Structures are given as C-alpha cells and as structure tokens.
Amino acid sequence: MTRDEDPTTAIVRPTPESEAELAFEGALRPKNLAEFVGQEKVRAQLQLLLDAARMQNRTPDHILLAGPPGLGKTTLAMIVAEESGHPLRISSGPAIQHAGDLAAVLSSLVPGEILFIDEIHRMARSAEEMLYLAMEDFRIDIMVGKGAGATSIPLDLAPFTLIGATTRSGLLPNPLRDRFGFTAHLEFYETHELEEVLVRASRLLALEIASDATAEIAGRSRGTPRIANRLLRRVRDYALVHDTDGLHAVHAALELYDVDELGLDRLDRAVLSAILARFDGGPVGLNTLAVSVGEESETIESVVEPFLVRVGLLTRTPRGRVATKAAWRHLGMTQESPGLFGDDL
Numbered sequence: 001m002t003r004d005e006d007p008t009t010a011i012v013r014p015t016p017e018s019e020a021e022l023a024f025e026g027a028l029r030p031k032n033l034a035e036f037v038g039q040e041k042v043r044a045q046l047q048l049l050l051d052a053a054r055m056q057n058r059t060p061d062h063i064l065l066a067g068p069p070g071l072g073k074t075t076l077a078m079i080v081a082e083e084s085g086h087p088l089r090i091s092s093g094p095a096i097q098h099a100g101d102l103a104a105v106l107s108s109l110v111p112g113e114i115l116f117i118d119e120i121h122r123m124a125r126s127a128e129e130m131l132y133l134a135m136e137d138f139r140i141d142i143m144v145g146k147g148a149g150a151t152s153i154p155l156d157l158a159p160f161t162l163i164g165a166t167t168r169s170g171l172l173p174n175p176l177r178d179r180f181g182f183t184a185h186l187e188f189y190e191t192h193e194l195e196e197v198l199v200r201a202s203r204l205l206a207l208e209i210a211s212d213a214t215a216e217i218a219g220r221s222r223g224t225p226r227i228a229n230r231l232l233r234r235v236r237d238y239a240l241v242h243d244t245d246g247l248h249a250v251h252a253a254l255e256l257y258d259v260d261e262l263g264l265d266r267l268d269r270a271v272l273s274a275i276l277a278r279f280d281g282g283p284v285g286l287n288t289l290a291v292s293v294g295e296e297s298e299t300i301e302s303v304v305e306p307f308l309v310r311v312g313l314l315t316r317t318p319r320g321r322v323a324t325k326a327a328w329r330h331l332g333m334t335q336e337s338p339g340l341f342g343d344d345l
C-alpha cells in the first residue's frame with residue numbers, strides 16, 4: 001500500500017494533500033517569531049541573526065533549516081522574510097533539475113530577496129555547484145556553447161539570503177552545508193508546546209475546545225504542529241457531524257483515523273509490525289524494510305523513523321533497524337510469537 005492509496009495515512013501525514021488543507025495551513029501559520037511556538041533556541045538564534053543584519057544594513061546570512069516534515073521550516077522562512085521586510089521567493093529541490101533552472105531564479109532576484117529552497121537535498125548536482133559561488137560572492141558563471149567553443153560569462157547577482165530546508169541534512173555535500181552561516185536543527189515538539197499550538201489554532205478558527213481534549217490531541221500528534229492542526233480539524237469534523245464534543249469526540253475521531261495513543265498512524269505501525277513479525281525485531285536494512293511495507297525508503301527514513309526513534313520504539317544500528325522491547329509491548333507482540341500480527345501489514 002502506498003501513501004497516496006491510503007486515505008487515512010494521507011490525512012495525518014505531513015504532506016499537504018489538497019487546496020483546502022493548504023488554505024487551512026496558511027491560515028494557521030504564525031506570522032512572526034513571537035507567535036512561533038517552541039524551538040526557543042532556534043528562535044533566539046534567528047532573532048540575533050536578523051537583528052545583526054538589520055544593524056549592519058546587509059542581507060541576513062544564509063540559513064539551513066533541518067528536521068522532519070511539518071515542524072515549521074516553511075513557516076520560519078516566511079517569518080524571516082516578514083521580519084526582514086524583504087520579499088520571499090519559494091522554490092524546491094525537485095524543481096531545480098538543471099543549473100539553468102537555478103540560474104533563471106537567481107538572476108531574477110531583487111536586492112535583499114529571500115530565496116527559500118525546500119527539499120534542497122534533491123537539487124541537481126550541477127545546480128548545487130552553481131549555488132556555491134552564488135552564496136559566497138553573489139555571482140554565477142553562465143556557460144554558453146558546448147565543447148571546445150564553450151565560454152563562461154560571469155553574471156553579478158543581487159545580494160540575497162538563501163534559506164534551504166531539508167529533511168535529510170546528511171545528504172547535503174559538505175561544500176554546500178559549509179556555506180550556510182547558520183544551521184537550525186528543528187526538534188520534535190513537547191506535548192505542552194503542541195497544546196499551545198492547538199489553543200492558538202482553536203482561537204483562530206473560533207473553535208471552543210476543552211483543555212483535556214487539546215491535551216489529548218497534542219499527545220497524539222507525533223511531536224508535529226502540522227499533525228496537531230490536522231487532527232484538530234478531524235476532531236472538529238467529527239464533533240460537527242456527530243453532534244458531540246470533548247474527549248469523546250477526540251477519542252472517536254482518532255480511532256476512526258487509526259491514530260493510536262502514542263500518536264502512531266498506520267504506516268508507523270506497519271513499519272514496526274514488519275520489523276517484529278517478518279524480521280524478528282531486526283536488524284533489518286532500510287531498503288528491505290521499505291519494500292516490505294510498500295513505501296519509499298526516503299519516506300521511511302525521513303518521516304517514519306525519526307519519530308519512532310524519538311519515542312524509543314526503534315534504534316538505528318550499523319547493521320540495520322532494530323525494534324526495542326517497548327515496540328514489542330506497544331504492538332502487543334512477544335518474540336516467541338512473532339507471526340501473531342504479521343498478516344496485518
């Protein structure tokens with residue numbers, strides 16, 4: 001089963017699926033650093049970087065935002081643009097498949113513009129190389145012609161700030177990583193921070209929601225604001241359709257969408273279940289695991305694993321992924337009866 005075929009996974013997974021979801025996300029995005037909940041250290045670091053640039057009347061240093069999806073990378077890029085008073089240009093690694101694609105974007109930037117490249121680790125290698133010079137000297141060399149007659153024409157760029165976002169900073173080549181003046185590693189949010197996100201979202205959506213219900217949603221949101229907001233929306237739908245509210249609506253809605261008490265969804269459980277039932281708890285290699293649950297390795301590595309590791313259900317070892325004792329307990333399986341839920345996959 002792939003992510004696209006699974007409507008319930010699509011709902012709680014952090015990829016925007018529809019116009020409505022995007023509009024919903026946009027409406028809830030914090031507009032400045034003061035509204036941005038949690039990530040205190042990163043906020044303070046960004047504030048300093050912005051203040052220093054303002055005082056010296058120059059563009060802020062290039063910024064790399066690393067971390068799992070839905071933790072606020074795009075939001076932070078928008079905030080940096082807002083707070084520095086410069087326009088924001090949004091692009092993404094997969095859209096930059098040739099150096100020419102990047103040259104077109106870079107050469108049209110206005111002075112001070114913030115260029116946000118999401119999934120920067122997926123940019124073409126030739127574009128990456130062009131970016132080195134652009135980041136360092138605000139200059140690119142454009143190749144004209146081919147073979148022996150090829151010449152390179154230097155082109156000066158307007159000073160800009162690059163904000164790169166990546167779920168896999170390990171895939172970035174060192175020369176690129178080194179050219180960012182500041183790298184922020186976004187961490188999963190604590191439950192009380194997600195409660196704050198939800199209280200803010202309820203206020204913006206004019207929803208009345210009891211604090212025990214907010215706490216329950218927060219505890220099941222995989223440490224991720226985007227998921228918290230989406231679950232809030234599902235609970236609101238449930239409460240509306242079934243004319244109910246409070247904790248009852250939360251429990252019923254989350255059960256309907258297969259979100260368990262730790263916040264794991266069907267894909268998380270499928271991955272764990274595969275490791276336990278098919279590989280006796282591991283170790284198992286990433287690719288083998290991905291094939292056995294019918295998912296992309298990249299999704300397993302950048303979306304599923306970080307949270308399973310964080311809640312202590314999975315460890316990564318040099319020999320592969322290993323489920324912890326807590327994972328056996330969470331899925332109600334024992335090593336003596338590994339096949340018990342094997343057919344659930």
Ligand SMILES: Nc1ncnc2c1ncn2[C@@H]1O[C@H](COP(=O)(O)OP(=O)(O)OP(=O)(O)O)[C@@H](O)[C@H]1O
Nearest residue numbers: 025028029036037069070071072073074075225226
């Ligand atoms: N710190 C925060 N405080 C309040 N809301 C937040 C915070 N971080 C994220 N959000 C909410 O979560 C949603 C997702 O955030 P965002 O799109 O910035 O994540 P992302 O890290 O860029 O994800 P992806 O890597 O998938 O693009 C936003 O709509 C925003 O409303």
